Each structure stands twice: as C-alpha cells, then as structure tokens.
Amino acid sequence: MDIIIDINNYYSQVTNxxxxxxxxxxxxxxxxxxxxxxxxxxxxxxxxxxxxxAELLSEKWIKDDLSYLNILKxxxxxxxxxxxxxxxxxxxxxxxxxxxxxxxxxxxxxxxxKVYCYDVDYYFPEIDxxxxxxHGSVNWIRFGFQGKDTYGIINDEIKYREYEIESDIPEILTxxxxxxxxxxxxxxxxxxxxFKEKCNEAGYLIISGYGFNDAGVNYTLINAMDLNPEMKIIxxxxxxxxxxxxxxxxxxSNLTNWHNxxxxxxxxxxxxxxxxxxxxxxxxxx
Numbered sequence: 001m002d003i004i005i006d007i008n009n010y011y012s013q014v015t016n017x018x019x020x021x022x023x024x025x026x027x028x029x030x031x032x033x034x035x036x037x038x039x040x041x042x043x044x045x046x047x048x049x050x051x052x053x054a055e056l057l058s059e060k061w062i063k064d065d066l067s068y069l070n071i072l073k074x075x076x077x078x079x080x081x082x083x084x085x086x087x088x089x090x091x092x093x094x095x096x097x098x099x100x101x102x103x104x105x106x107x108x109x110x111x112x113x114k115v116y117c118y119d120v121d122y123y124f125p126e127i128d129x130x131x132x133x134x135h136g137s138v139n140w141i142r143f144g145f146q147g148k149d150t151y152g153i154i155n156d157e158i159k160y161r162e163y164e165i166e167s168d169i170p171e172i173l174t175x176x177x178x179x180x181x182x183x184x185x186x187x188x189x190x191x192x193x194x195f196k197e198k199c200n201e202a203g204y205l206i207i208s209g210y211g212f213n214d215a216g217v218n219y220t221l222i223n224a225m226d227l228n229p230e231m232k233i234i235x236x237x238x239x240x241x242x243x244x245x246x247x248x249x250x251x252x253s254n255l256t257n258w259h260n261x262x263x264x265x266x267x268x269x270x271x272x273x274x275x276x277x278x279x280x281x282x283x284x285x286x
Contacts, residue, residue: 046174047169049174050169050170050172050174051169051170053089053138053170053172053174054089054138054169054170054172057088057089057090057091057138058138059090059091059095062090062091062092062095066092066095066096066099067272068271068272069092069093069096069272070100071271071272071274071275071276071279072084072093072096072102072129073100073102074275074276075206075276075279076102076128076129077276078276078279078280079283081125081126081127081128081129081130082128082129082130083129083130083132083198084129084130084131084132085132085134085195085198086131086132086133086134086135087133087134087135087210087214087217088133088135089133089135089136089137089138089170089172090138091137091138091139093131094106094131097129097131102128102129103127103128103129104127104128104129104130104131105122105123105124105127105129105130105131106131106133107119107120107122107123107130107131107132108122108152108153109122109152111145111152112159113156114154114155114156114159115152115153115154115155115156115159115163116152116153116154117145117150117151117152118140118150118151118152118187120132120187120190120191120193120194132191132194132195133191134173134188134191134192134195134217135172135173135188136151136170136171136172136173136187136188137170137171137172138170138172139153139170140152140153140170140171140172141153141154141165141168141169141170141171142165142171142186143163143164143165144163144164144165145163145164149186151171151186151187171186171187173188192216192220195217195220196220196223196224199220199221199224199228199231200224200227200228200231201228202224202228202230202231203230203231203232204231204232204233204234204282204283205221205231205232205233205234206233206234206236206279207233207234207235207236208235208236208237208271209271212251212255218250218251221233222254225254225258225263231263232262232263232264232265232282233258233263233264233265234264234265234266234267234279234282234283235264235265235266235267236266236267236269236270236271236274237266237267237268237270238268238269238270240266240267240268265282267279267282
C-alpha cells in the first residue's frame with residue numbers, strides 16, 4: 001500500500017524521488033500498461049482500500065461495552081479540559097463520550113441542517129474534550145462549498161446532490177511511511193499544525209496505542225520536546241520496554257534520552273487497567 005501511495009504522490013509532483021521513476025517503468029513493462037492508465041489504477045486501488053477500511057471501522061461494528069475508556073472520563077474530571085489527538089479513523093471515542101455524557105467537540109461546524117464542515121479552529125475551552133483526528137475519520141467526505149474544498153459530513157441524500165461531492169469515500173490517511181508527505185496537503189496540513197501548536201503549549205502528553213511509526217508525528221514530538229521545556233511524556237503500555245529497542249535509531253535515541261532526563265515516564269499497564277492514581281502519581285510528583 002505504501003509504495004502505491006508513494007508512486008501516486010510522485011506522479012502528482014508532491015514528492016520527487018528517482019527510485020519511483022524506475023519502479024514505474026518496471027511496473028509499466030510488467031503489466032504492459034501506459035503511465036496514465038497505471039496511475040489511474042493506483043488511484044482506484046487507494047480509493048478501494050480507503051472504502052474497505054471505512055466499512056471495517058464503521059459504527060455498526062463498535063462494541064457496546066466501552067468501559068475500557070473510562071480513564072478518559074477520570075482524567076477529565078481530575079484535570080479539566082483535555083485535548084485528544086487520535087490517529088484512529090473510527091468513531092469509538094465519539095460513541096464513548098456520548099454514552100457517558102461527556103461534552104466533546106469534534107471540530108464539525110454546522111453549515112445547514114444535516115451538513116457539517118470540519119474547521120480546525122472550531123473548538124471551545126468550556127467543552128470537556130477537544131477531539132482532533134490527525135488521520136481523518138470514516139464519516140468525513142470531501143465536498144465543494146463556496147468554491148473551496150471542504151471536509152465534513154453530509155447526512156442527507158438530497159443534500160448530496162446539492163453539493164459538489166468529490167467522492168463519497170471517506171477522507172482518511174492510509175499507509176505508513178508516506179503520511180509525512182500527505183500531512184502537507186489539505187485539511188491534514190491544518191491538523192498537523194494544530195498538533196504542533198498544542199504540543200508546544202502542553203505540560204504533559206499521555207501516549208497510548210502509538211508505535212512511533214508515523215514520521216510526521218515523531219518529528220512534531222521531537223521538536224516540541226526540544227522547544228518546550230515544560231513538556232513531559234507519559235507512555236501507557238504493558239510492553240513499554242519495546243519502545244527503547246524496537247524502533248529506528250533516531251526514535252529510540254530520543255526516547256532513551258527523554259527517559260534519562262526525566263522527561264518521559266512509563267506506566268507498565270494496558271490502557272484499560274490504568275487508574276487515575278497511576279497518572280496522578282507522575283503529574284503530581286513534582
């Protein structure tokens with residue numbers, strides 16, 4: 001999947017790597033297909049993968065019991081308003097917040113009945129939780145509004161015909177290594193800037209379920225840790241020791257250094273087993 005997206009980015013002049021020109025020529029020869037048809041095939045493949053991901057992550061597959069997320073409610077109660085930057089495409093967090101009556105803001109601004117557009121600045125401090133989805137969401141589509149590309153939700157078949165729909169396939173980032181390039185485009189560039197802004201202001205960043213394999217996120221974290229002397233990271237992971245040996249050298253060296261100078265702490269538990277006392281122990285230890 002990565003190589004397909006990367007070659008597509010190359011052809012779209014988003015990146016310029018000689019290796020992809022060679023790869024394109026080899027694939028053209030193997031498939032006996034000219035360049036334009038090959039790139040069309042890549043585009044169709046990417047859209048197909050995105051649509052399959054959206055189906056597999058749709059709300060109908062979300063379990064009813066989301067109590068494993070209760071620590072989020074406890075953190076909000078203990079420390080007040082929090083920002084959550086999720087790399088997941090699904091709607092699990094939204095469903096959980098509704099089930100426990102936590103007020104949250106997902107950045108969706110109402111344009112008219114059943115039509116919402118995403119605005120990275122449409123968040124309010126009085127709301128319990130601000131949810132930012134760096135890789136997009138299975139319920140976002142891309143459509144035209146007032147002559148501009150807009151990302152959001154249209155929950156009405158009639159409205160679909162009134163707006164310039166780019167595609168009804170959800171706008172999400174897929175792949176692994178290529179996300180660094182995709183962060184420079186469209187709404188994802190705005191989200192990445194917001195993540196950088198929040199990291200530069202943060203006192204603590206709690207990380208769970210992240211494998212440090214996203215170059216764009218890693219770059220932002222590393223810069224924030226260098227520029228923000230107040231920021232500290234708390235990693236929640238039962239196998240946290242792997243973070244210091246199973247990553248590339250650049251990531252591992254930074255994690256090890258932060259740990260050595262007490263800017264990174266680890267809670268040796270699974271997320272669902274963490275208590276507010278575990279977290280408070282690190283945040284209040286100073």
